[in-house]
Amino acid sequence: MGDRDLLRRAGHRVKENAREYVVTYIFLVLSIIFVAYSGRPMTDIFYQLMSRLTRNLFIVLALIIPIVAGMGINFAITIGAMAAQIGLLLVINWGVTGIGGLLLAAAITVPLAAGFGFLIGSLLNKMKGQETIGSMILGFFANGAYQLLFLFVFGKLIPLNESVTIVGGTGVANTLNLTGSVGLLSALDGLWRVTFSQALYGITLFAVLGSVLLLILKKIQRVKAFVTIGMALVFVIVYQIPVVNHSLQNINIPVITFLLIALLCLFNVVIMRTRLGQKFRAVGQSRVVANAAGINVNRVRIIAIMISTILAGWGQIIFIQNLGTLQTYAAHEMVGLYAGAAILVGGASIDRATNGQAIIGCILFHTLFVVAQDAGSNLFGDPNIGEYFRVFLCYGVIALALVMYAWRGNSAKKAAAREHARG
């Protein structure tokens, strides 16, 4: 009897899990197939993946707070990216180099992104329930304003150095280089790099010592501590296998960047335990209830978007310093789409998201990104097909997530109505 019950419950859980993470599993399978058919050496794939994670993780994590606050996927993070690019342009123009330049750009981003975030939030408050599409179109709109600013205002009304303007014309040049004397390339990543083995052993040591310490202080359960230590050891042991070891050999880990990412994860967790975080959640669950509880719903929503926009701006700075070039008119365009698709791939939905989902999603999404072209040319004989398939997956994942969310919402509504009729 008990056994059967346990079995049934386990089966139920698996089913539930499968329903929730169906997109993640599809992506996992696709990734494996694509990696197998890409014909690229694992060393290369891991190397590419690591640099992509360095670039993109921060921005994806910036999406979490608005999702929790019930505002869907904030595609308007592109506007945060634009704010960051304005900051970077000014820094390049003034010739501030190195980490100082990046910090200055980050500082300029804050007021700009906060102001934009306030405007975005106010506008989205007027279209509750349509935030996903609203923020996307707002991103397009802002792109027009951005082009107007960079083509016709900068250089003409606001004087700029010749090095950053279009040769023989006005407006900002198409590509801004961060390399060489500009000195912003890897200004953050390059501060402290370690090899993969160093990072692995370091983290293992940290996890083991931390667990032991917490165990002695009796802050965590014994099981949890042992699981953490066990997993850390398993990773170390797996790393000793020559194939794995070899594949991960070339990877350098930019410690400071990943510390920042870890800090953001921590921030996302900690803020949910504060009073503001409670408000985010309350508003996200039900605006009506939150309003009745005396929460200023509109204000909370605006704060959520402002935080997200500023974080996205910083994320874009990390992205561009890693890349080394700033495509003035294109670098921000895909930010919202890629980040949104990545977090959904990780199993997040329109109203739920966690750090773990963001990280897993980012890894899977970018794995596919790395290998799509090669797999396309090997499977279909044309690299473009892989490219188009990648774009299709971006939009398709978002469409699927939206359909599933709406479907669930509607069937919940119907069920409630049925309940109501019966009761």
Add this chain to the structure above:
Amino acid sequence: MKAKHSKGKWIASGVVMLLAIVMVVGGITGYAIRTGSFATDGLHKMRNYAVLRTAAGAIIDDIALEAKRVAREYADANNYSRNQRAAYASEKEAEARQAAAAEFTQFNGLDDDGLDARILQVENAQRVYAEQEAAEKELYAMQVAQSAEANVVLDEELETLIEGSEVEGETVIDEADLQEVTEQAIDYSAFVPSEFLKALQADISVQYASLQPELLRYLPTLTEKMLKDLEKPILAVTYEYGSDFEKQYDRYLEMDALTIFSKADQNRMQLARRGDDLITIGVGLFILSLGIFFFKPMTAKLGMPRFVILSFFVLLCLMAGLYGISVPTMIGNVLKRTGMFGVLALAMLPGIQSGISLNMGMTAGIIGGLLSTLIALEANMTGWGAFAFSVVVGCLIAFPIGWLYSKLLNRLKGNEMTVSTYVGFSIVSLMSIAWMLLPFRNAKLTWALGTGLRVMHNMSGSFGGILNNFLSFKVLGVTVPTGLLLFFFLCCGLMWLFSRSKTGTAMIAAGSNPRFAEAAGINVDRMRTIGTTISTVIAAVGIIVYSQSFGFMQLYGGPRQMGFIAASAILIGGASVSRAKVSNVILGTFLFQGVLALGIQVANAAIAEGGLSEVMRILISNGIILYALTQSGGDSRG
């Protein structure tokens, strides 16, 4: 407090109105001067002066050159250093030039009939020649455009254009660029002038020869060689394509011809030249004053963005007037673009009416239209048969797609627009893969190297422009694309009739108030299905009409923006996301495309940099959709 506010309004609009009246009066005075004999005579004098001044230029150059030579010789004789020699020579040259200019640019009796008559003859000969040449070249271009070689050149040019304008895998092609490429593709090197044309050209030289004695009368020191060298510059002064008052005036002004008048007469001539500009500005100010006065009620009625777009449209019209852009070409462009995008915008109508709000998934229907056109091109069909085939097959393909799509939307009530946007995007990118893999074999359609269909397909070999040219006529210089407009209005009329029918009424009722409709016994889901399916089918027809008018069919990323363009058009026309009429489609498409068509030309005339029109489209299109979303009222939906 309120009274004060309205007082300010009165004063502001009054002042602007006063300014407007001053401008218009000034402009009318200028016009009066222009049509009077003073301006005609003045213009003749200016022309005579300009011709003589050009001729005198040759003498002045000669004298200056001689002075320079003498100065150099002097410098050499006195052992000047290299720098000294150059400085001395240029100083002497400038001196001589000034002296010569003072001597040779004072002409008496510029109303000399003999000179006037001769110049007029030269000008006439040039005009006749230019008109004949333009006609022959047009004929030649038409013949060449049909030939295979021109298409090969065009394809090559197109490919470079596409490569140049690719952004993140998406091609955004500016219409102006495309037009330029199409014109460039015609190679005039093989153009052979007819005997008649050659004779006309010879006549110009003859007329110029008879002008020479007149010139010599004024400037006896002109040598034989100088007269010969002067032929080109003088002919450039006497005639240029398009010789209205402004063009002539500006041309003569370049030769300082205004200096022959007294100060007062100069002002009068300038007033005559600027007369129409003053009237344009006056009309603009008049509208502005009305705008200030009726600001509140108008914004309340139209909504802020629509008011802004309307004002922008008026502003662009006025600017087009100021920059002297040819009005007939402009109107022709606006008409063409209205018809071109009209049917696509119409596809939004049944969607909104049946309650699925903006059907961004109409790209699914567009795919149907593209597919059927591809089939027609693959089979080398041409003319009306190809067009009819594409439309019918396109509808047949779009019908089941729309039906299935509506089944999806019926399960997602309240989230249609969000979902349909991304479903639309997904379909476009999925079809991008299909375009690579579908078994089309016609060499005209596929890349010469590599697999898959091309991005741009030239329609001129098939049914390109078939509607545009049907019964097309020119009136007052405006090319009216009769067939295109007729087709658009036919579609609008059919939709209007449908909305009057029993099903149509039920559909609109279901869309505007689903609960009430349900209570009245209307099957809301069925009505939504009908609306979505019709919308999808119209989209298929829309893209075919668009392609034939544009002259090119765009695959891959091309259809992605179409939903947005159509949505913004109908919204600008006064529709909301839950209510729309046929009139919204017509008015909206006209306004939106009008703003874009005028915007491109005004931007090209005003600033050299491109890209402004694209920026404008992005801002207007997304701005109006955002506004509509805010109006749909937060909590009521979703």
